[in-house]
Amino acid sequence: MxxxxxxxxxxxxxxxxxxxxxxxxxxxxxxxxxxxxxxxxSIEAYEKLQFENEIYFKLKEAKLQAKSTDIRYSHEEVFGDLRKKLQDKVDIDDI
CATH class of the missing domain: 3.40.1620 (YefM-like fold)
Known part of the structure; x- marks a missing residue:
């Protein structure tokens, strides 16, 4: 209440x-x-609210983007690409 x-x-x-x-x-x-x-x-409650709003808007944006194309990626494709990008970043940072 x-x-x-x-x-x-x-x-x-x-x-x-x-x-x-x-x-x-x-x-x-x-x-x-x-x-x-x-x-x-409280600041903590405000930050939590802001975080939840950010997630909501990102999910809404993703939903709209998904409606605009028939292209779909599998879990393996998405995470494989992310792993490759992270590995490339680590390799560059090691130089």
Whole structure:
């Protein structure tokens, strides 16, 4: 269940709000005059959200790209190519 607090709690009860967002890893929704105004979350929760969004958009892009072509690669082809590229990079870096 979302935590909803008045924005004045950010000033008056900052320590309590900070403790809640870190212990529960959930955002707190702040209201101003009874209406939603902002969301406060920990940096860890924000970074996790950003990471999940990045994955979502990459998967969406891959899905659109897959619709635009009939070319498909097997697991062996993809990972074989990656291994070769990594090996080439290691060989170049050793020089």
């Amino acid at each position: 979302p935590k909803i607090r008045p924005v004045s709690d950010l000033r008056n009860n900052f320590t309590d709000i900070s403790r809640i967002i870190h212990e529960e890893s959930e955002p707190i929704f702040l209201t101003k005059n009874g209406y939603g105004d902002m969301v406060v979350m």
